[in-house]
Amino acid sequence: MIDVYRFYEILWDRYGYPGWWPVYSKKSLEGFDSAGYRLYLPAYPLPQDEIDQIVISAVLTQNTAWTNVEKALSELSYKGCLTKEAVMQGPLSDLKMWIRSSGCYNQKAEKLKKICNYLSCVDTPDRKGLLSVWGIGPETADSILLYAYAEPLFIADAYARRVFSRLGLLPLRMEYQAAADVVHGCTPGDWEWYQNFHGLIVAFAKEFCKKKPLCSGCPARPYCSRAGL
């Protein structure tokens, strides 16, 4: 059976540095590619505009594809609403319209207002505080903490749980927190590793280990008892 370190190596060999989390307004600027993905690991603390965009896009990406998030970010950018202050000050009805493409826009607009209000009241957010904000669950909180604040957290999202369970690294149908706890217990615990692993897993889950997996050519196939099933 494969372990998480070997799996990480396989993914790294296949994809290299994944550049997560993309920052919309930095597309093609120094240190970013044309889609806003980083070309190398960032230094922390991040500039405030990057923090704000990570927070905003972490909410927008709930239950939707990144392509829909991009459309909403484009509209927010056009309206000058890609900062925490702008989200707080903008009319709720406008915000709903601008993020419509991300789905569940009524709720997401409310969530954006609430998370931006919360972040404006604290110097550095903690997990408990983030989870106390309406509409912010563990995956969104951990994404914000890992990418905006370099907290070492494993993002046990649906991609990770699907891939890990197929490879025998996690039991089937494990909940988010239980899965994250298992991985935290057997990994090195530095933010660089968790950032890279998350981006690599997303790439792998989109290319090979989809809902209906494409096992032919999968680089983890020699270690997978579910290959071809």
Ligand code: SF4
């Ligand atoms: S062999 Fe198939 S099921 Fe196993 S990890 Fe690869 S794509 Fe997923």
